[in-house]
Amino acid sequence: MTHRLTPALLLLTLTACASSPPTHFFTLDPVRPAAPAGATAGHAPIKVDAVHIPPALDRSSIVRGANGNQLEISSQDRWAGDLGETIRGVLTQDLSSRLPAGAVIAPDAPPPADAHGIVVDILTFQPRGAGEVVLDADWTLLEGAQSSPVLRRSVHLTTAAAPSAQGEAAAMSTLLGELADDIVAQIGAAARTRSR
Numbered sequence: 001m002t003h004r005l006t007p008a009l010l011l012l013t014l015t016a017c018a019s020s021p022p023t024h025f026f027t028l029d030p031v032r033p034a035a036p037a038g039a040t041a042g043h044a045p046i047k048v049d050a051v052h053i054p055p056a057l058d059r060s061s062i063v064r065g066a067n068g069n070q071l072e073i074s075s076q077d078r079w080a081g082d083l084g085e086t087i088r089g090v091l092t093q094d095l096s097s098r099l100p101a102g103a104v105i106a107p108d109a110p111p112p113a114d115a116h117g118i119v120v121d122i123l124t125f126q127p128r129g130a131g132e133v134v135l136d137a138d139w140t141l142l143e144g145a146q147s148s149p150v151l152r153r154s155v156h157l158t159t160a161a162a163p164s165a166q167g168e169a170a171a172m173s174t175l176l177g178e179l180a181d182d183i184v185a186q187i188g189a190a191a192r193t194r195s196r
Helices: 002-018 083-098 165-195
Strands: 024-026 046-052 061-065 071-079 116-128 132-143 148-160
Touching (some): 024 165, 046 083, 083 116, 116 165, 148 165
Parallel strands (some): 024 071, 046 116, 061 116
Antiparallel strands (some): 061 071
C-alpha cells in the first residue's frame, strides 16, 4: 500500500512546490537631497557607527504593522541583506550626498581621531495600514574616545507608500533621506551655536 501511495504523494508535493508564489528580494536606496551639499561650519567628520533595530524587525522577511498589536511577516517579500547594515549603509550614502566631500566616513573605513560617531536606535520602521510607512527613531551624536553624547534627538517621520513591497521599500528609502536631512540640519545648527 505504501508503495502505491508514494508516487501520488510525490506528485502532490511537486504540484505544491510548483504553485508556490515566487520570493521577491528588496533593498533600500539612497535618496538625493533637495538642496546641494552644504558647509558644516568646521564640524568634525562623522561616521554612522551603529544602527540598532528592534528584534521584531531584525529578520529577512519584510514586516508590516497590522491592526492593534498584530504584525504581518511576509513569506514572499524579503530583504536582500541584513536590514540593520542596509540602513547603516544607505544612511551613510544619504549623509555623504548632503555634506561636503570628506565629511562622512564610510562604514568600514577607520575614522580619524577627531571624527564624531552617530548611533541610531530605531523603534519603528515599517509599513502600516492605509498606505503609510512610519519611522520612529532616536539618534545620538558622540565625540571623543569615551563616546560622550553631545547631541540627542528623537524623530517621528511618515510618508505615503504605494500598495506593494516595492512601493514600501521606496517609501522607507525616502524616510531615511529625511532622517539624514534632520541629522545634517541639527549638526549644522549645533556647530553654528558653538562658533558664536
